[in-house]
Ligand code: TXA
């Protein structure tokens with residue numbers, strides 16, 4: 589076996605993008621910035637490359653991956669878009685909305701990427717480096733968050749190297765991620781659109797665009813349709829306690845609004861700012877001297893749904909990843 593090279597971090601530029609595109613076409617893994625979190629990218633049409641993602645993440649292989657495209661026309665070649673899908677892509681793409689759609693006959697996407705399902709999750713990220721990379725590779729890119737399975741998602745290039753090290757060939761550095769929580773995953777393979785994972789686009793905005801309420805996925809931890817539904821996920825090393833107004837002894841407090849903490853997600857009570865800070869602040873507190881992390885209450889609307897979803901998983905009893 590060849591000795592793995594340590595991961596390189598390179599500022600995203602024309603030269604590093606061309607190199608990254610070449611690595612991807614060879615079946616190697618490249619981490620890249622999106623507006624949500626850093627993704628661990630591989631050629632979505634190559635079984636061997638997609639298998640390398642599961643290996644690097646230590647991820648259970650029944651979890652399907654999101655396939656990233658550079659525009660809606662590229663998605664048309666992979667999946668069947670209906671009127672709802674066209675309306676939502678026109679309204680929210682590029683952006684943090686992932687659509688689960690029926691696989692098109694002859695779709696080049698690896699069956700491993702969709703975990704053998706007859707649907708594929710597609711999204712067009714709102715980040716110039718991600719879009720340039722997809723074009724440089726000339727392939728759609730399968731990309732989960734660029735961290736070991738079950739751990740806190742990366743919002744800085746350094747987080748990726750921390751978590752994956754030599755398991756990734758190259759990390760393109762595009763600075764901090766603007767949104768900070770993963771995309772909203774919406775299942776459009778059924779008659780009623782179903783929210784599988786709350787994320788960067790608020791459920792209320794999608795309901796307003798569709799003019800009808802979304803179904804919410806029933807949570808069955810034994811048969812997760814979305815790994816966002818596995819109980820423990822996004823977990824820092826320290827225990828996490830929710831809805832705290834003060835810290836107990838030896839606890840760090842992650843504040844919000846009027847509750848000022850060791851670190852504060854948003855003193856102004858702004859949910860967008862809180863989402864953007866969430867994972868980086870959890871990592872900072874995790875690396876500090878405390879024995880646990882207490883978190884202030886976050887309102888359950890808009891981006892608060894995604895923040896509370898990730899926090900509940902961070903606080904869930906730790907079982908298998
Ligand atoms: O913001 C994001 O979505 C990030 C960045 C890198 O784009 N990616 C990400 O990917 O979070 P990942 O693999 O960690 O999450 C994929 C989500 C999971 O909840 C998975 O179960 C769901 O999408 N998913 C993928 N394909 C699916 C399918 N065919 N049916 C149902 N759910 C699917």
Ligand code: MG
Nearest residue numbers: 732733734741
């Ligand atoms: Mg993830």
